[in-house]
Each structure stands twice: as structure tokens, then as C-alpha cells.
Amino acid sequence: MNTRLDSGPVLFTITMVLAIVIQFPALRSQETRPYDTCNLPIRCGNVEFGYPFWGLNRPDYCGHPSFQLTCESNDPMLVLDSVPYRILDIESSSYTITVARNDLWSNLCPQFLHNTTYNSTLFNGNFDQENVYLFYGCQDIVPGASGAPVAADYRFTCTVNDTQIDNYFYRPGGFFPDIGNLLVECNNSISVPVNRSSVPLTVSDLRPALRDGFKLQWMVNNNVCDHCVQSNGRCGSNSTSPDGFACFCANGYFSRTCNNTGEIGGGK
Template sequence: MHPHLFPTITLSLMIVTITLIHCPTYLLADNEQYLTCEAPFNCSNLVNLSYPFWGSNRPNYCGHPSFQLDCSSNSPQINITYMNYRVLEINNSSRTLKVARTNYLDTICPAAFVNTTIDNNLFSYTLGDMYLTLYYNCRTPLAALPNLVFYQFNCSINSSTEFFNYYTQSSQTFLAISNLTGACNYWVNVPVLQSAVPTATTYDALTAAIDSGFMLGWDASNSQCDTCLEAGGLCGSDPTTSSFACHCTNGTFASGCSTASTSKHPFLLS
């Protein structure tokens, strides 16, 4: 080889080396799932969302099966145990979200009286949450009961003035009233933030407290996700089995990232 070619070859190798060192990881990835899930997504008024959430243009394998967001309205919605909630805030660092029941939006007189329930395998209430208990269609004027703390409110859905409606934040009051056979036709437990408990005994104050939502912590395979992130992967799921999956630059794995080459099958977990 002619001697004057060596400087050119050396320069070319240096350029290639520098390019590889400074080249973003996503440009070196050959896993389609990694490339798709790497970018955060926006949902209505919430931005920069990531695992465990998915929805809109973000595929299900980028999130956890139970964390699909409906982004079609002004506020995102999530379904938890067959009940829809507005998602008011999401904090990935603390793995918490603030939600409020959609059927109580701007009202405390919903069409159906259903208690708030959550999937305890995925969600947990935080220390700042507490329950308000709302009693509907009470035939007994509870004011006649001594030593109980409760407040009366009106519901437009009641066609007869013989019915009364009350709410309380005392568990003792709840047990006392609940044990009165036939006292009230319905009672509903609705979580609220302790800081948002109404200080005024008005319809608007109670509605505002419920609309402000409550906090939930989540566990979407958190420990597996931590392992995946530490290995340089992205947390997700296998849409076929709904199990956790770690999307890495060179493939998708059950946990962590492998340095070995992988099959081109996008969800062949090792």
C-alpha cells in the first residue's frame, strides 16, 4: 500500500471511533420495541409519560396491561376495577398518581351508588388519603341520633322529601349508621385527600373535595422494572402473556438485558 494512504486510513478510523462513542444509544439499537418505547408520550394535558402507562399512539408493550390511558378527553382517564377515574397527576419518581372518580364529576348525586374499589395487587392508598362516606335515601332523620358527626346535603335525584342524604368522615359514625337496619338505602365510600376535607358543610364544598381526587401508589412489577432500568433497558410487557418484559437495544428479555445476540422475534424472552 502506498505510504501516503496511511494518514487517510488513520483519520477515517478515528472518525468512525468518535462517531460510535458519541452516537446516541437509540441509533445503535436493532430492537424495534426499544426504539418505539424509548420516547415518552403525551396524553391530553399530561406530558412526558412513560412506563407503566400506555395509550393513544403508544403501543401496549411499552406499558403494563392495567395502565392503559384514555387520551380522548381533556383529562386522561384510567379504568381501575371496572371504574373510570380522571388522572389528575402522575409522578414517576414516587410512582404515584392522583385520580378522581368520573361519575362524581361536579356532582355528589351520581346515577349509581357504587363504592370505590381498587386492585390491591397494583395500587395502594397513600397516608394522605381518607374516606368520606355518603349516605343516600335515608328514611330516618339522623339528627335524632346522639353523639354522631354528620352533615346533611340535598340531591336533585330524590323525588320525595321524605328522603335525607348525609356525609361523614368518621368511621364510628359510619359503623353506627350502617348498623341501623333500613336507616339509609345506600352508602358510598369515596376517598379524598385529608388536606381537601371540606371545612364548610355545603354542596359545593363537598363536590370540590371529591373532585380534587386522591393519591394512589402503584406497583407495576416495580422491582423487575428497577432491574431492567439498571441494565440499560426499558420497562414494558409481553402483549401475548401480559408478563413483564425488558426491552433492550439488542432484544426483549424477561429481566435485565443480555449481551448475547437474540432472535429477531420481538417477544422471544430469555
């Protein structure tokens, strides 16, 4: 007499095993932790960025809200007070970046006129640099009675509605002795920091000086981030308060360092 096995339980068991095998990679992918994710730097061109920067492959919780980066044609870009800046260099050990205004990179006639400003609670700009001033929509005059022969050294033009508009730049200690009178004769002006070693003498020097950029030092949880890293943590932001700091660790997250005494770690 032949015994026939009931195929129902066997098929059910095979089905369950296959379902677990198929779903296992998906379940594993959902276990990615901030501790692992925030260990990955941002790469753009030949430059790498860690905390407080985020963007591209780094989620917002791996950085500070004001430090979102984009990468355009291998150029890292940071927007400060509505103005886009190219990041030319980074010195992580001193928390400094060298930036240049992207709207003045290719020409001196931006679509919108913005002063160079930044949040002084986030950045320190007190380096060896000084402002130059660009005046737009000026009258066809030469400030200063004896200035006519050298006015062209300080003048550049922009075309607006098919009309060429005269503009001037001013540097401290330069040709124009009375900046107040020049303001009266021009419609708008903006200021831009340049390295003191690159301060332009003539308009032909102005473009290279602007492209050399200037330095900013970020001041966002620098010391607490160093302590977090020293405890084998990854720096990031608090989900309930993005401006606040979080130290992501292998066993959860803490407010300052991994295994902070007296503090219970958050979720992994």
C-alpha cells in the same frame, strides 16, 4: 447499418428498480421495533406517562394490561374496577398518581353506585387519607336526637324520576354518631377516599374534597423496570404472558435487563 437495442431487458431493469424504490418506505415502516415504540410517552393535556401505562400512541405491549389510559378533553382517564378516574397528577419517581372519581366530578348523583376499590396487588393506597361515606335514598329523618339544627350541613339531594331524594354524607368523627342506624334508614351507600387535609366538614366542602382526589402508588415491576431502563432498555410486557415483564433492547428483548447474562435475546 444501424444497431437496434432490444428494449425488453432495459424496461425490466427500470421496472424492478422503481418497484424497490416505491416499496422501500413501506418495508422500512414494518421494521419499527418495540425498543423504539416503547420509548414514546403518552401525552394527554399537560401530563406524560410511561410504563406501566399504555394507550393512544403506546401499544399494549409497552405497558401492563390493567393500566390502559384514554384521553378525554385533555384529561387522562384510567378505569379501575369499572369506575373511571381522572388522573390529576403523576409523580414517576415515587410511582404515584393523584386520581379523582370522574362519576362524582360534576355532581354527587352518579348513575351507578360503586365503592372506591382497586386491586391491592397493583396499587398501594396507604397515604394520608380517609374515607367519607355517601348515603343515598334516605328516609326524611335526622339521625340523632339533637341533630335537627345541623342536618342540612350533611344533606344533599338527587332527582330520580322527577322526585327529589334525600341523601347524606358521613365523615369519621363527624355529626352522625351511629353509622349502623344510618345504613338501615338509607337504600345505598358508597365510600370515597379523600386527603385528610381536605376532609369535608359540611356538604359545601364535599365537592372540592372529592375533586382534590387521593393518591395511589402503582406496584407493577417497579424495581425490574428501573434496572431495565438503567441498562438502556424500554419496559414492556411479554407477548406470551401480558402480565409478565419484558425489557425491550436494541438487540432484542430480555426478561429483566439488556444483555442479561446467560439469556438469549428475543426477536427485535
